[in-house]
Amino acid sequence: MRPIDRRIWLLLPATLLLTVAFLGPVGWLLARAFTFPQPGFQNFELLWQRPVYLRVMGNTLLISAIVTPIVVLLGFPVAHMMAHGSARLRRWLVFLVLVPFWTSLLVRSFATAILLQRHGVINSFLIGFGFIDEPLPLLYNLTGLLAGCVQVLLPFVIFPLYSAMARIDPALMKAAATLGAPPLRAFVRVYLPLTLPGVMTGATLVFISTLGYYIIPALLGGARQQMVAQLIQDQIATFGNWGVAGALSLVLLLATGVLLALLQLTVGLKEIAR
Amino acid sequence: MSPIASNDGMRPWRLLRAALCVFVAVCLLSPLVVVLIISFSSAPFLQFPPPGLSLRWYMLLFSTPAWMNSLLVSVELLVPSSILATIMGTAAAYALVRGRVPGAPFIMACLMLPIVVPGMITAAALFGVYRGLGLNGTLTGLIIGHTVLNLPYVVATVASALRVQDARLELAAATLGAPPWATFRRITLPLVLPAVLSSLLIAMILSFDELIVSLFVSSARVRPVAVQMWSNLMGDFDPTIAAIASVCFLFAFLVLLADLALRAGRSLRLT
Incomplete structure (x- = not known):
């Protein structure tokens, strides 16, 4: 065993800041769940007993479960085109996905709201072409929330899928074809299983991101689509109820942690970092 | 084929x-294009297509003290927090990748936590702890929060660039008698500089766009652009928001172009 070298001191500023300004405060917040207003598990009993908390937690899970497959299904063809199209096309697609990815979530959510509002672009378009007579309610409901989430989360699926697809040896598909598999079967039996690590990574990223979303449900969703992060904000800003806020944070964090652990078990984090 | x-x-x-x-x-x-177009609208509502074109919303934006003040706060916030995060993150990445540090993978995972933990939890936690320290509503409080949030991106970017570089170059310099600091400054730093600058740009963008921590920690006097936008969005939408959104978008777009140029330079140098 060689001695620890002096470069370890370079870690000090970052780890100190992380401990004082992140781990400490988050630990403090989670501890409120068991100590506020008095020691015990009463906050978790409240989460279980009050229908509003259960409903919001169920809602959050449901919305994540709806958003994830939509994003994967829409991201798949884009990643496929990126991985197997010409170099020129790939550059354009990467640029196309990166530009919105780098634009603030708030700006994109606001932009989506403009498209979806009652007299917004989509409704004017549909009425102008005579598809509908009355504007469709697209904003401040489930439709608006889903549109916002899908829009913002597409890159989270496209990039991991692309990196999985780019590593697939094209000779494999040719081999399947030579051995007599029709294209569709070769795709389902050979290609699709090889993209699975990318699908799992993308889907997990989308799912856990959606679980914690605040801006999109607050801006594009309605009162009936309230999500956990909004509830946490409400508990602190409106009621000063740090106990319930801590308990909700713990539940949200546990759900995120369990999903990441599952991903680590099935795909491995090394794979994700590639 | x-x-x-x-x-x-x-x-x-x-x-x-x-x-x-x-x-x-x-x-x-389409959302981004529509916002860009509406920001030049002459109508007082977010009508599309706009009935005419004008710069009135940009004029209004740049003549409203609240917006100018928040732009200033955003700059005062993103400059120190992105520089601090870049310095701390680069140092940490260097120690983790090149140093013999016990438990390096664990420390690396901990440094990634601010990305994994939902923003609302971080925001509530900082707000709660800041109350006792009098840091809510201060620039210092915002800078600390944003530096922590930016740290993971810097560590990840610089660490992955360091892993690609050949560690034997540093070893050779050291063998030839270069002291550690000289080796770092003359060999390591020039090799990973594109990654360091790229992470500085990422940190600037993230800090400019960050909303949730800012929402909790800021006050009416110290209010970054994202929070000012948010409070306007909670009221009536008017094209001023489209104008500021376009400014944000333009800022992100320019930084993305700068980053792509940096990356192109990096891959050229590698081959």
């Missing part, structure tokens, strides 16, 4: 793929 792969059975699938790609492209870009 082999004759087997390009048979007619694939055509409908290719068409479907192309159609879905176009749909995704429209979904991703």
Whole structure:
């Protein structure tokens, strides 16, 4: 065993800041769940007993479960085109996905709201072409929330899928074809299983991101689509109820942690970092 | 393309793929294009297509003290927090990748936590702890929060660049008698500089866009652009927001171009 070298001191500023300004405060917040207003598990009993908390937690899970497959299904063809199209096309697609990815979530959510509002672009378009007579309610409901989430989360699926697809040896598909598999079967039996690590990574990223979303449900969703992060904000800003806020944070964090652990078990984090 | 792969059975699938790609492209870009156009509208509402063009919303934006003040706060916030995060993150990445540090993978995972933990939890936690320290509503409090949030991106970017570089170059310099600091400054730093600058740019963008921690920690006097936008969005939408959104978008777009140029330079140097 060689001695620890002096470069370890370079870690000090970052780890100190992380401990004082992140781990400490988050630990403090989670501890409120068991100590506020008095020691015990009463906050978790409240989460279980009050229908509003259960409903919001169920809602959050449901919305994540709806958003994830939509994003994967829409991201798949884009990643496929990126991985197997010409170099020129790939550059354009990467640029196309990166530009919105780098634009603030708030700006994109606001932009989506403009498209979806009652007299917004989509409704004017549909009425102008005579598809509908009355504007469709697209904003401040489930439709608006889903549109916002899908829009913002597409890159989270496209990039991991692309990196999985780019590593697939094209000779494999040719081999399947030579051995007599029709294209569709070769795709389902050979290609699709090889993209699975990318699908799992993308889907997990989308799912856990959606679980914690605040801006999109607050801006594009309605009162009936309230999500956990909004509830946490409400508990602190409106009621000063740090106990319930801590308990909700713990539940949200546990759900995120369990999903990441599952991903680590099935795909491995090394794979994700590639 | 082999004759087997390009048979007619694939055509409908290719068409479907192309159609879905176009749909995704429209979904991703149309909101941004519409906002850009509306920001030049002459109408007092967010009407599309606008009845006429004007710069009145930009004039209003740049003559409203609240917006100018928040732009100033954003700059005062993003400059120190991105520089601090870049310095601390680069140092940490260097120690973790090159140093013999016990438990390096664990420390690396901990440094990634601010990305994994939902923003609302971080925001509530900082707000709660800041109350006792009098840091809520101060620039210092915001800078600390943003530095922590930026740290993971810097560590990840610089660490992955360091892993690609050949550690033997540093070893050679050290063998030839260069002291550690000289080795770092003359060998390591020039090699990873594009990654360091790229992470500085990422940190600037993230800090400028960050909303949730800022929402909790800021006050009416110390209010970054994102929070000012948020409070306006909670009221009536008017094209001033489209104008500031376009400014944000332009800022992000320019930084992205700078980053792509940096990356192109980096890959050229590697080959």
